[in-house]
Amino acid sequence: MRIAVLDIGGTSIKSGVIEDGALCERRETPSEAKRGGGHLMHLAGEVIAGYSDFDAIGISTAGQVDSDAGVIRYANQNIPDYTGMPVGRMFEERFRVPVSVENDVNAAAMGELIFGAGKEATGGNFLCITYGTGIGGAVVLDGKVFKGASCSAGEFGHIITHGGVRDKFGYYEDYASAKALLRAVQGILPQVDSGRDLFAQLGNPAVKAVFDAWVEEVLYGLASLIHVFNPSLVVLGGRIMEESCVIEALRERLSAHIMPSFADVILAPAKLGNDAGLWGMAHIASLMVL
16 A cells, blocks of 8 residues: 655645555655645645555644544644645545545654554553644544544643733743744854754853753643643654753653652653654555555
8 A cells, every 4th residue: 555645834845655664755845835825735736746656645734633524724824824725625636545634743643653652652642742833732542642622632832831921821832842942042142043053052051051941941831731641651752852962851850840640751752753744644544545
């Protein structure tokens, strides 16, 4: 079975074909998402058209997704005019194969469950949290993604961790995303413009102080989620979590933020990296064909 897979994000569209347990023909295309949902769908269609002889299509995408209908339930202005887009129907009509559409973090969580770090979760119960421009989340219970009443569960980035901030709520992702860390470091070193540059500067005491404060912000949200869900495992994704010093700092300080009865929780980096969504969608789409 050949499954064509897409992971549509605000920066790029990752794609490939998964066949016989291998990710083949992997490509990455700039998404130019600011041009809007119509442009994004045209571009995604052209990407899929570059593959041949596939039995189904799996699409992981930014935004809140009604996966039963294959429709974007809500997307913010990172992708204008994407809300309401009938992604599944558009691809089914063009390519005449079954199409599955899922939120990107839910897809990544399923990828980690079947193929990656989630395999170690007791009873198939874990949280998957990604730290990037914002913060995304997924809840996996008994081996299934919990989607909530309106397919919108897991909006961890909108946990309120600071109240009454500049006449608005202070959301978790405003303080604990990778973007927030970069922005804070640029406040003292404007020339730092990437994560690589940032971590190269950790020997600078001022940068280290900003990093330590950011780790605390990450832990505020993590502690709340651990106390609510009592997971055996929390899988941490996003490029920033590939830095070993980040995971180490979180593990060292977590116990100070949670009750002793929750101390068995394991923090683990995602094993599939930025391809987790592709693998997750291969599994989800394959269930439509079997």
